[in-house]
Amino acid sequence: MKIDVLTLFPAMFAGPLDVSMVQRARSAGVVDLAVHNLRDWTHDRHKTVDDKPFGGGPGMVLKPEPLFEAISSLAHENTRVILMAPDGERFEQATAREFAQHEHLLIVCGSYEGVDERVREALVDREISIGDYVLTNGGLPAMVLIEAVTRLLPGVLGDEESSADESFSHGLLEYPQYTRPAEFRGMRVPEVLLSGNHGEIAQWRAQQSKSRTRQRRPDLWEKQAKEQNL
DSSP: OEEEEEESOGGGGTTGGGSHHHHHHHHTTSOEEEEEEGGGGOOSTTOOOEEOOTTOOSSOEEOHHHHHHHHHHHOOTTEEEEEEEEEEEEOOHHHHHHHTTOSEEEEEEOBTTOBOHHHHHHHOSEEEESSSSOOSBSHHHHHHHHHHHHTTSTTTSSSTTHHHHSTTTTSSOOOOOOOSOSEETTEEOOHHHHSOOHHHHHHHHHHHHHHHHHHHOHHHHHHHHHHHOO
């Protein structure tokens, strides 16, 4: 997969994307990741990328000219252009799985008061938000999206079943996990996990997943209950 990031703050991406699974994927050639400075597509000596909004109001808006030029130069027929914006659709695991199927993602990081609306109308395929709050720019949300998508690509995780069973993969939260020792400070691992009976273990995990979702995320539980008649 090819991922291009268009941002005003490329230095933000140096640390988080150079470690852990993302770096492993890059080293293995699973992901070709490039971070671009939007100012490289400006043509004045001040490298101007923003201006005051028409109609007045606080803040600055990213101008259409550099964005149109940058996106046009980086995108091709199979590119999906994603704008990180607080008013976009909420990013979920299902969205990450969908994006992981694409050949090329071009992620545009909004900044200041956002981007000129004509960019959204003409060039953007999806507008994505990671939550109902506002950050200074779209850099951190873009990193979240990249991490979530990259770990779903074949060969990135050591165990391909890891992403299939974790939280949100089936619309439910993941079941509780335990490791050695079997007893710690008077707290014992559930006996079923020590039984070696894989059928009973799978049943226990399914029950725990449903129970945890019902208690902690009633919104997810209600959605799954309607879809699967739980």
